[in-house]
Amino acid sequence: MQTYRSSWLIDNLARIFISVFVFFAGCATPRQCLTPSERKGILGYEMTVVDRGQSYTVWRSKLVQQMQYDLGLQNLNETAKDLTFTLGYPEIMQGHDDGMMKTHVTIKSPFDGQMIPVLILSSKTTLSDDRADVVLLIHGHHESIDDMTNVKSQMRGLGSQLARAGFVVLAPEIRSFGEFEINHKGHGAYIRKKADGEFLREVLADMFSVTEFAKQRYKNFRSLNVVGHSLGGYIALHFSALNPAIQRTVISGMFFPYACINTNYHHACQHFSQFEEAAEFSDVAGLIAPRKLLVHFGRDDKYYTPAVISIFHRAQRIYEDQGAKDAIVLEVNPGRKHEINPETVLPFLKN
């Protein structure tokens, strides 16, 4: 018995060593995610506007074109107009005796024909309000639209809180998560053979379809806003940069140098390596200026590092140059981890 045990150990020693090494290597944070970012993209704000004196307007237009080209997304607004959708009946939300309603809608993507599930959350009084304040609320990795009303999820029940505060919430399922299954594949299998940027392109096209639905249903909407957590924040940033109709943007738990995003520290669905040479994450945030932008982190979030702060300061510089210093805000909540904070998001959207 003793001999058997020790020979098993010897036979498997190499395997155990490799497993332990891979585990710790996977846990380690890459240098690019920890250290302040100083890399200037060749179409970045510092290189073109600050160093070469190009105007903000010309820079903005060139960078938007480059991003659309790298994503393969041109004529976005035009294509999105051709959508069709199926609207369900409004139901009273279980556990809410204060007139909270939920409605399911399925939007057929005019880009590739996929059916996008969207949950609409509203109060009875805003249900048919043409002049709605609309919030596109985007969940994070491995979450789903079911988490929008769950206070224990990373969304912290923000969906119901926004609806209770009078907003109309449109929560789209990110494709390959939750109800939005494609060809019976889970998220990992769905993106396995995709090139960098391909998943981002598909999801952004889905978001343009959802926004077009909002424009058709709430014809005189008062405001159109986008809030995203983690993967949802990553989508929200690129979406607002490409969509001038968005008035307020909230990005929670996601504000990093591309050199950090394009590593194994972030899942391959977020990799966008072809754009890394052109610009930095802060430049994409700068494309949103002078519109309002809230960057949010929990102080105990393992993703909150000096790299985040440096990217924020670089984005803030672009806002300052546009005379909109106060329109960009970094709010860090003590005692919070990788989760959104309704108490921070609500006042920002109401302001």
Ligand SMILES: [Zn+2]
């Ligand atoms: Zn992923």
